[in-house]
Amino acid sequence: MDRQAWAALREQTPMHLTAEDVVRLRGLGDRLDMAEVEEVYLPLTRLLSFYEEGTAGLHRVTSNFLGERPERTPFIIGVAGSVAVGKSTTARILKELISRWDSKPKVELVTTDGFLFPNRILAARNLMARKGFPESYDVRSLQRFVAEVKAGKPAVKAPVYSHLTYDIIPGEHLAVDRPDVLIVEGLNVLQPPRRREDGRPGMAVSDFFDFSVYVDAHVDDIKRWYIDRFLSLRETAFSQPESHFRRYATLDDEAAIDIAENIWEAINAPNLRENIQPTRGRATLILSKGAAHSVQRVRLRRL
Numbered sequence: 001m002d003r004q005a006w007a008a009l010r011e012q013t014p015m016h017l018t019a020e021d022v023v024r025l026r027g028l029g030d031r032l033d034m035a036e037v038e039e040v041y042l043p044l045t046r047l048l049s050f051y052e053e054g055t056a057g058l059h060r061v062t063s064n065f066l067g068e069r070p071e072r073t074p075f076i077i078g079v080a081g082s083v084a085v086g087k088s089t090t091a092r093i094l095k096e097l098i099s100r101w102d103s104k105p106k107v108e109l110v111t112t113d114g115f116l117f118p119n120r121i122l123a124a125r126n127l128m129a130r131k132g133f134p135e136s137y138d139v140r141s142l143q144r145f146v147a148e149v150k151a152g153k154p155a156v157k158a159p160v161y162s163h164l165t166y167d168i169i170p171g172e173h174l175a176v177d178r179p180d181v182l183i184v185e186g187l188n189v190l191q192p193p194r195r196r197e198d199g200r201p202g203m204a205v206s207d208f209f210d211f212s213v214y215v216d217a218h219v220d221d222i223k224r225w226y227i228d229r230f231l232s233l234r235e236t237a238f239s240q241p242e243s244h245f246r247r248y249a250t251l252d253d254e255a256a257i258d259i260a261e262n263i264w265e266a267i268n269a270p271n272l273r274e275n276i277q278p279t280r281g282r283a284t285l286i287l288s289k290g291a292a293h294s295v296q297r298v299r300l301r302r303l
Contacts, residue, residue, distance in 0.1 A: 001299075002297055006297075022034055022093075031293045042097070045098055047285075074150060074181060075181045076182045076184065077213065078209040079184070080280075082222050085216070086215055086289065088185060091183050091185035095108075103180075106178075114160050114161045155175045155176070158176060164244065189209075190283060213284070213286075219273075227257055231253065234248060234256060
């Protein structure tokens with residue numbers, strides 16, 4: 001559907017966010033505005049409310065069939081997409097809107113950055129230049145985390161990643177305590193299962209998702225957004241004394257653009273082409289952005 005047709009599906013879904021909320025929630029370089037929240041994200045949260053209700057009903061029916069007492073099972077949403085495409089903004093907006101449903105659900109948001117291997121392990125495996133590729137993640141820990149949350153275990157811990165120091169923060173964890181809705185955001189959350197060494201099929205993080213969103217755009221646009229964001233970061237995060245990228249803070253535009261392009265071509269473009277884009281078709285819903293960084297089309301997989 002184009003944006004106009006999709007927007008009509010909002011119907012009477014109320015808008016609970018203010019313009020100040022939207023500014024607070026959008027990422028660096030993202031041009032999200034109130035109109036996009038109303039026309040794209042309110043219809044999406046309306047659909048998600050139907051999915052959540054239907055999934056809960058199916059869980060109750062299955063528990064009754066098995067003669068079990070139904071336990072509360074969280075509804076899990078995956079959000080995937082490239083670096084700089086705006087998937088983090090999408091995840092934050094969904095968290096805010098869902099938490100304001102009439103049922104007032106408890107919503108938690110976890111990014112897969114926390115499940116990257118620490119730099120010392122990446123360095124030992126010669127993977128520092130492939131941070132963000134599937135092999136740079138502790139996938140077993142991520143799967144175990146999502147499985148335990150899905151099973152209703154209390155205070156399941158997730159590691160915390162610092163984009164400032166470019167590493168896992170030792171000893172720091174986020175405790176996820178039996179949410180009604182969990183949003184899992186990351187580059188590779190829709191990766192298919194891998195075959196085990198014995199040939200048996202493995203498990204994928206997406207096996208635990210009840211709904212998934214892929215944020216999409218033309219590669220040339222994403223590259224431009226990435227470079228623009230890199231330039232903006234020189235004056236913010238890069239300039240902080242503890243920043244891993246402090247050496248880039250004093251670069252002029254020409255030098256900064258050259259470095260950003262080299263990083264894009266060496267790391268982000270291959271990862272997008274080889275690992276992220278191929279998972280797009282596995283999503284329940286695809287948000288396709290145009291050159292202006294706003295959603296223009298929506299693709300929904302029919303049940």
